[in-house]
Amino acid sequence: MPRSARIDIPNLLQHVIVRGIERRDIFLSDDDRWDFRNRLQKLLLEMDVDCLAWSLMSNHFHLLLRPTRTPLAPFMRRLLTGYAVSFNLRHNRSGHLFQNRYKSIVCDEDSYLLELVRYIHLNPLRAGIVADLGALDTFPWSGHAMLMGKIVLEGQGINEVLRYFGPGVSASRRTYREFMADGVLQGERPDLVGKRSGASGGGCPASDRRILGDENFVEQLKTEECLHQQLRRPMSIESIVATIADQYGVAPKAIASKSRLPRTLDARAVVCYTAVEEGHTGAEVGRVLGMTRSGVAIARRRGEEVLARIESTAEFQHDTRLDSTN
Template identity: 50%
Template sequence: MPRTARIDIPGILHHVIVRGIERRVVFMDNSDRESFTARLARLLEQTGTDCLAWALMDNHFHLLLRTGPTKLATFMRRLLTGHAVTFNLRHGRVGHLFQNRYKSIVCEEEPYLLALVRYIHLNPLRAGAVGDMEELDRYPWSGHAVLMGNRELAGQQTEEILSRFGCKKAKARHAYRQFVADGIALGKRSELTGGGLRRSGSVAGKPESFDERILGGGEFIERIRGELSEPRPVGSLLPLDELINRIAVMCNVDSDALLRRTRVAGVAEARSIVCFVSVREMGYSGAEVARTLKMSRAGVTLAVARGAGLLASDSAIRDNIASKLAG
């Protein structure tokens, strides 16, 4: 039976699981792990990809990534090929290091983002690599230690996660840590890794739909399938400043107002539309949009969701923005 194609859309959250061929180890020692995390950090910054969570085990690893302009397939090819070549040279081996096909699950953010962060960061504890939360706080081979301030990884979006637990970093870390600890009793949640829960949901007037590549409700599944069925334009990206100007005209607001926080009527909605179009339609990274609009990375994520809602509920806005972007 032919394999289904992976879903590779800019701005989408992916839970990626990579295993060693025949369950063999892919990290023999800390030098392997250091080399891998250094390569991961470089690629995150070079490609504008966001990393929300990660954990390295002996024979597999988990990544929670939000893609930007670079496709997930390109990012993973560079990451896996680079590590495999380095690993084989260091350890005098030849041949494939990883299973031929890594698993990637597209995830709906709001119901699942924090659950996935917790699940991934508890992997070392569930596997016995550490004995308790105190050891996990200092375990250098997962993003949990980065969120706790005990390790650094360039490209990991710590602010986006911690901002969901509080405004002050110390209190946010405490609340985040408690959230992770509360997850220990939940055990292995197979629905987050490709088994168990059937990823489904019904949309008004339509039967339930299922897609093993997607973790989310029916409306999310339908939206993703819709994006897959509509080919994206080929060519260079519309410059971000030009995109902002066109949306400002469409929304009848001053384009300068979109570059700063303000309570002027209509500006917040226009900023949300800019975030949605630039990330989901044009393929810009959330970090680049955040810098341009002087927003936090977490703020861009929330604005993308608001923009999606605005465009989904008003066909006139959708048609208007399509004509403005095409012009």
């Protein structure tokens, strides 16, 4: 069954969940966690993405994000590919680190922001990683400690969250912590992670697990998404080929040829990855490059790895046109 396209529009609150491939651990040491946290902080500031909550588990992580300048996809691509390459080098491994694509749920901010902050920040406690709320207060791998003033993550919107709990930082922190304590016994919240809830339970509508909100929010969002898609004009495949060819110093016709030269293979793979990310189908890309749809899919995966490797070694100046909404 085809996967639903993400709803990816700037200024929407999104609950992002990423799991390790085959549910394997993606954080093996504090070095891994520091690396991820540093990358997250850098990208939040560089790409103007608001972060309201986050928590790192062993085999997955949660982020509550609001991209303000661009869609979420470029941010997540840079975060995940950069971390995966660094992780593989650190642990002498190869291959994919994450399970499929990340999961993102667009959320009605008015109704769910605080519930999501609490749910995400209580994850380490529910999983038994920390013993109690006191230990969570200083746990360095969750945004709760940031809200409690125990750690620093530039880019996390602590003031935006604390303002819901009253004026003054000290008083609002006390009220926020009481709010967290009230949620300790709540247990799992399937509605907050994109699972269907009961008919009267709110949460993700039965027809669309990509959305957390009531029917009015769903209808408003679908109208906005339709308008956004009408305004967005993806870069043509031919333009992508020309841009990547220029960056790699190869002829555009070489990318569409059967050449097996390493530099041309890399360029072709990056074209496949970029074109699909821009919204073109594998069949459309294949027609331009003279490839089968399965060949495009294989090249696309290789292109993601090529970009991650290049980005990790800072040898590639990414053309911002390929991350824009045009």
